[in-house]
Amino acid sequence: MKRYLIPLAVFIVLVVFLAIGLKLDPKHIPSPFIGKPAPQFDLPVLHNPQQRISTADLKGQVWLLNVWASWCVSCRAEHDVVKRFVAMGEAPVYGLNYKDKPEDGKGWLAALGNPYKASLMDINGDVGIDWGVYGVPETFVIDKEGIVRYKQVGPLTDSIVDEKIIPLLREINTEAG
C-alpha cells in the first residue's frame, strides 16, 4: 500500500501546482510602483498646449491618472466607466493621451464626452515608459504625498471601481484625516 501512496502524493502535489499555474494570468505583471513615489512628468495640456501640468502641481490631492488613446479600442469600452466614476465626485481624473495625434485625441473626446479634469499629451510615449505603461488603458491612483497606491492594467470596469478604487480612496482619505 505504501508503495502506491508516495507516487500518489507526488501526483497530487503536481496537480495542485499545475492548477495554480493555470489560474495565473501571464499577462498580469505586478507593478513595481505600488507604494513608491509616482514618476514625475511635466506635460502640455491637450486642449491648451500653452498650459503645462506637472506632478508637482497635483501634490496635496488624491488623483487618478487614466492612460488613453484614440486608437485604443478598449479605452472606448472603458470610457463610460470613467465618466460614471467622475460623476461620483470621489477624485479628479487626469488623462494621459498616450502616443496619439492631438487632433485625434480631441476628436475622440468630443465624440465620446470628456470626463477628464485635463488630458496631457504624451506624443512620443516617453512619459508612458516612465510610468511603466505597457497596455493601454491603464489607471493609477496617486495619493496626497504623490505615492502610487493602485494600478489597473487594462480597462476599468464598474466592479473594479466599486470594489477596489472607491474603498481605496475612502481609506486614503481617512489616513490623511
Place this chain on the structure above:
Amino acid sequence: MWVRRGLLPVTLLLLFFVSFSSQAAIDAYQFDDPEKEALYKKLIKELRCTVCQNQDIGDSNAELAKDLRRKTYEMVSKGEDEEFVLDYMSQRYGDFVLYRPRLNTSTLMLWIGPFIILIIAVFLLIRFIRRPGDEVPFTETDKAQAEQLLEREE
C-alpha cells in the same frame, strides 16, 4: 535532377523566413562608439517585450518594443552603463522585463530551486541504490556452485 528542382523552392522559402526574422528590429540608430553599439545590441536581447510574452525587445515589432529600443538607445548613447539601463527598465516594468532575473527574495526559489531538486534527487538515488536490505549474502553453497560452473568452462 528532380531532387534539386524540388529543393530550390524549399530553399527559397527558408531564405524568405531568414531574411524576415533578421530584419525584424533594424532601426537606423547611429552610434559614435562601437562599444556603445555592442552594449545596445546586448541590452535589446536582455530586455523582454512586456506585451509580447516571450520575445526580447530586439526581436519584436510591437510599438512598445520600438519605444523601449529608442529609450535604450538614448540612454546608451548618453554613455549610461548596462546596470543603469537594466535598473531603469526594472524599476518601471518590474523584474519581468529582465530575461535574467536578479537574485532577490521573490526570485530566490527560481535561482536555487533547481539545485534543491538536484540535491533531493541525488539523495534519493543514493538511498535507493544502496539499500542494505537488498544485499543477498554470498553463502558457501553459492561459492561451491560458482566454482563448479567455472571448472566446467575450462
